[in-house]
Amino acid sequence: MTGAWPPPGVAVARAPDPADASPLDIDTDLVRTWLVQFLREEIERRRGFRRVVVGLSGGVDSALTAALCAEALGPEAVLALLLPYRTSSPWSREHARLVAKKFGIPTRTIDITRAVDGYLEEFEPEADGHRRGNVAARQRMIVLFDQAFKLSALPVGTGNKAERLLGYYTWHADDSPPVNPLGDLFKSQVWALARAVGVPAEVVDKPATADLIQGQTDEEDLxxxxxxxxxxxxxxxxxxxxxxxxxxxxxxxxxxxxxxxxxxxxxxxxxPTVAMLSPTAIGEWYLRPVDY
Amino acid sequence: MPLDIAIAQFRPSKGDLDATLDHCAEAILRAIGQESRPRLVVFPETALTGYFLEGGVREQAIAAQDLFEALNARVGGDADGLDIAIGFYERDERGIYNSALYATLGPGGGILHVHRKVFLATYGVFQEERFVEAGAGIRAFDGPPGRIALLICEDGFHSVSGTLAARDGASIILILSASPARGAAPGAGVPGNLVRWDALASAIATEHGVFVVVSQLVGFEGGKGFAGGSAAYDPRGHRLLAGPLWEEALLPVRVDLGEAARARTEEPLFSDLERSWTRLLVNSPGSGVRRPAPEDE
Incomplete structure (x- = not known):
């Protein structure tokens, strides 16, 4: 790209304006390359893994994550795990399959119903939808991490910046995987990038849902x-x-x-908050970066 | 007299000094094997270790002389007479610094200068003041190719750094940088920090009539991406080359240091500054010089 940069002066500070969403505009070509490089380096170079597992929910975040992983590592290095619960929408599974097919990613379906209900139905049948959603989310992570261990693969996370800032996820579930390409992208930026990458329109354009409770949508919930x-x-x-x-x-x-x-x-x-007792407390005094 | 430079846009093996020293030596040997053998190879900031070490600087910092000897031992006689500028965490008896070494390799060579980063980035994602000491000053030195100054990353964000280097006679300023990529707004095709670097380096070159070389680190460290995008500027502020994004590269650039004097003659901003420098300092707030009250003027 010798001599290829355009002149400087493209970044413009803007005052807040509800009608002006341009501060969220991204160069999708640049971000796509950026995240593909990120995945290659953080997974292969820094951690020495050749394969990844991604929980493919049928939603746009996991679809985009899987697509980026396939681009970074090759589709054969990605295993998409479909992890339905008995109340999951059939459309979620259909859309997950559509995404896997589009990007040539192998899939495996593991129904988590018996695992989740083994706890809930036997011990906590009165649990409300919120608790059931959390249990399902954590069960999905159990499967994701176990499958990753079995395959010597790394689990890749799919949470976006909006969810993270709103706290709209199950703690130590959706946020658990050690590498996450989308965590600094707002939802609208995820949509833009997903379109640019070629995630099927059915997945990008449908209302976002955690699909933890039947008929639930994120936006109604929030x-x-x-x-x-x-x-x-x-x-x-x-x-x-x-x-x-x-x-x-x-x-x-x-x-x-x-x-x-x-x-x-x-x-x-x-x-988690750890009681500090010494001048060598981990993460407070004893500071070493994650990739050191 | 043309000066051939190779910018080594470089990815260290983080925290593995031996592997990175080997990789530095490979880059040097590859550079001198090029058709136009460079006189000088410029590596980025913290090329020897990676940038984000936190407390790991204690384990990774080494003495400038040890770095010089380790590189010499690896490159052998083929690199005799080659100059290198390379960023590293430096240890001496007083502390640890974010430094840049300039040396001529080979038995007839030696260390010509060590610049310690003055402006330690300590905001947002940066925590340098927590782990390293600040350098005391900015000066130029006589290298075989000419009079040179070194700056490290945020040093270059302060216009006074370029001014001090130029006032000390530098005709070329080497900026060794490790700039984490941030900003993906449409328009430039590169991360926003590189757009800023482009403007800064071009401004330093234009204002002072000097060549500016910016060597950038490559690679991801804990999610922070060093995008590369090294560049060089002539004394009129024109970009001579732009390095690729996200990958290592050896970027050859030929400069004629005599061009600096010609540019300064054409547009004498630097001599204007020279003439006014002392007067400005004396008459500026904080100079310690008591200025006459308005009624006395």
Whole structure:
């Protein structure tokens, strides 16, 4: 690319504006290459793995993750695990198969119903949908990590930045895999990149759902759409306060909802709190990076 | 007199000094095997270890002399007389520094200069002040190819660094950088930090009438990606080359250091600065010089 850069001056600081989502615009070609390189280096070079396993839910995040892994490592190096529960939508499985076919990724289906119900139905039949969702999410991670161990593969995570900032995931479940390519992309950026990478439209355009509870959609659950939440989150973590955003024209109710979730879930984005007793406490005094 | 430089856009084996030294030697030998044998090979910041070491600098820092000897031992006589600039975590009796070594290889060579990073990045993802000491100053030195100055990454973000280097006579400034990629807005086709580097390095070159070479690290460290994108600029601020993204490269660039004097004559910004420098410092707030009250003027 000798001499190929365009001139500088393309980054423009913008004041918050609910009608202006351009701060979230990404160069999808650049990000695609960036993440493919990330996956190659973090999986192969740094950790010495040749294979990965991805839980393919039928949603856009895992579809994009699987597609990027296939591009980075070759589709044969990726195993897509379909891990339905008895209440999972049949469309989720159908869409997962569609994605696997599109990118040439081998699949294995492991129904987690008996594993989940072995606990819930015998010991906790009264558990509500929220608890059942958490148990299913954690069971999926048990399978994902065990399959990874069996295959000498690395589990790859699929959580996006919006979910992470909103705390909209099961702690130590969805966020467990050691490598995650999408964690710094808002949902609307995931959609843009998924379109650019060729994830089937059926998967990109459908309403996002964790599919933990029948008929549930993320946006109904959250009370705000992802494009709205993404933009509010972007401005909040860029240093604008909730009042600044309301003054700029954002809807107060949604700003407070998003800010509330953000502020109440910092704990979820950290490792467990450890009592520090010494000047060699791990992660406090004794500091070594993850790849050292 | 043309000066052939090879920018070694380089990926270390993080935390493995021996493997990385071997890889440095390979890059040097590959450079001198090129059709136009370079006089100088420029590696990036922390090329010897990787950048994000946190407390690992204690285990990975080495003395400048040890680095010089380790490289000499690996490259053998083929590299005699070759100059290198390379970034490393340096240990001496007083502490650990983020440093850049400039040396001429071979038995007739030796260490010509060690620059210790002055402006330690300590914000956002950076924590340098926590783990290394700051360098004391910025100066140029006489290398075989001409008068040279070294800067390390954030040093180059402060315009005063280029000014100090140029005032000390540098006609070429080598900036060794490890710049984690961030920013993916449409338009440039490269991460936003490289857009900023492009503007900064070009501005240093133009303002001071100097060549600027920016050697960038490559590779991912704990999710932070060093994208490469090394570059070189002539004294009029024109980019002479742009390195590839995400991969190692040996990037040859030929410069004529005499061009620096010609550019300064054409657009005498540097002599304007020279003329005004002392007066500006004396008359600026914080100089310690008591200025006359307005009614006395």
């Amino acid at each position: 009370g705000v759409t992802y494009p709205e939440a993404d933009l509010i989150l972007h401005h909040l973590i860029s240093g604008h306060g909730p009042d600044d955003l309301v003054e700029a024209g954002f809807e107060r109710k949604k700003v407070e909802l998003v800010a509330g979730r953000l502020e109440s879930t910092h704990w979820k984005r950290h490792l």
